[in-house]
Amino acid sequence: MLKNQSLKITDIEGEQVADLVCFNLYDKEEYLSSGRTIDYAEKIFFSTGDIFYSNRSNIMFEIIEDHVGKHDFLLAPCSREMFRKTYGHTDPHHGCFGNLCNAFEQFGIKGDQIPVTFNVFMNVSVKSDTGKITVLPPVSKAGDSITIRAEMDLIVGLTACSAGLSNNFSFKPIGFQII
Amino acid sequence: MLKNQSLKITDIEGEQVADLVCFNLYDKEEYLSSGRTIDYAEKIFFSTGDIFYSNRSNIMFEIIEDHVGKHDFLLAPCSREMFRKTYGHTDPHHGCFGNLCNAFEQFGIKGDQIPVTFNVFMNVSVKSDTGKITVLPPVSKAGDSITIRAEMDLIVGLTACSAGLSNNFSFKPIGFQII
Numbered sequence: 001m002l003k004n005q006s007l008k009i010t011d012i013e014g015e016q017v018a019d020l021v022c023f024n025l026y027d028k029e030e031y032l033s034s035g036r037t038i039d040y041a042e043k044i045f046f047s048t049g050d051i052f053y054s055n056r057s058n059i060m061f062e063i064i065e066d067h068v069g070k071h072d073f074l075l076a077p078c079s080r081e082m083f084r085k086t087y088g089h090t091d092p093h094h095g096c097f098g099n100l101c102n103a104f105e106q107f108g109i110k111g112d113q114i115p116v117t118f119n120v121f122m123n124v125s126v127k128s129d130t131g132k133i134t135v136l137p138p139v140s141k142a143g144d145s146i147t148i149r150a151e152m153d154l155i156v157g158l159t160a161c162s163a164g165l166s167n168n169f170s171f172k173p174i175g176f177q178i179i
Numbered sequence: 180m181l182k183n184q185s186l187k188i189t190d191i192e193g194e195q196v197a198d199l200v201c202f203n204l205y206d207k208e209e210y211l212s213s214g215r216t217i218d219y220a221e222k223i224f225f226s227t228g229d230i231f232y233s234n235r236s237n238i239m240f241e242i243i244e245d246h247v248g249k250h251d252f253l254l255a256p257c258s259r260e261m262f263r264k265t266y267g268h269t270d271p272h273h274g275c276f277g278n279l280c281n282a283f284e285q286f287g288i289k290g291d292q293i294p295v296t297f298n299v300f301m302n303v304s305v306k307s308d309t310g311k312i313t314v315l316p317p318v319s320k321a322g323d324s325i326t327i328r329a330e331m332d333l334i335v336g337l338t339a340c341s342a343g344l345s346n347n348f349s350f351k352p353i354g355f356q357i358i
Binding site: 029030033034035036038039040042043044045055056057074075076077079081082085086110112114115116117125126127128130131132133134 | 208209210212213214215217218219221222223224234235236253254255256258260261264265289291293294295296304305306307309310311312313
């Protein structure tokens with residue numbers, strides 16, 4: 001996805017999360033940073049007009065349209081280990097992390113390089129007093145979308161999420177379009 | 180810091196933050212992960228008994244004593260770029276990020292590999308409804324401490340923080356002892 005191109009992500013059936021992460025196309029050691037983005041935005045919920053930064057404090061993309069307003073940027077992508085620990089699965093799916101690993105392999109990006117993902121449509125509530133987080137069903141309805149515009153040339157990874165809690169225990173497709 | 184050793188971090192004068200991050204001693208591609216830790220703990224505030232995970236979902240350390248109960252795991256370490264953007268400094272300090280880069284260089288760990296740090300004694304409040312975060316003066320008083328016990332052999336980086344807001348605009352030393 002090149003600078004000034006836009007990526008529209010659509011929740012086709014509703015209540016479906018998609019994990020997104022990106023790298024500088026020309027230098028894969030520069031990656032999307034939750035820590036820098038949250039610091040500069042001074043918030044953990046993001047919507048239209050919000051800017052996303054790399055680990056080097058460069059602008060990677062901006063949200064230019066958002067029907068939902070609730071996305072998560074706290075949690076790592078679901079993985080085999082997460083399904084074992086959190087859900088007790090004995091033969092776990094490789095999850096968003098496995099999907100991203102497979103997609104990024106051709107670009108020479110290893111699993112260890114995948115940081116905290118931007119979890120589109122994921123509905124995580126945080127209690128102010130205790131810091132307790134709760135994963136709730138997404139508030140996104142069928143056809144809702146979010147559109148981001150690249151501010152540098154990027155490699156973007158995007159996957160529909162396969163974690164039960166995050167998707168109200170129903171796994172559905174995610175639509176995407178580069179404009 | 181070897182497995183079963185403990186690290187006691189003391190706020191000697193009070194209201195002073197320290198940024199901490201660690202790597203697997205034998206494989207620097209395994210690092211402390213905010214995203215995995217928050218996911219497994221189901222909370223963003225950590226204290227005694229809480230377990231910290233690597234990007235590979237292995238246990239890196241546990242908090243075995245904590246006088247304060249308020250630490251941050253959302254924000255990236257302060258850096259030159261952060262001081263320019265957030266504080267408008269024209270000749271910025273290199274911050275926690277610069278200190279950690281300098282300390283890790285001898286181990287072959289580059290700045291790009293430094294993830295979101297565990298910001299000991301840092302007091303970040305989060306509003307449940309808007310997701311707005313606010314950096315407040317630490318609640319730690321002189322002599323307060325936190326102790327972590329290593330659950331694998333680690334390279335640990337620790338630095339007193341040089342960001343104004345985080346430390347109530349007074350920069351003080353941080354004590355540490357390996358037990």
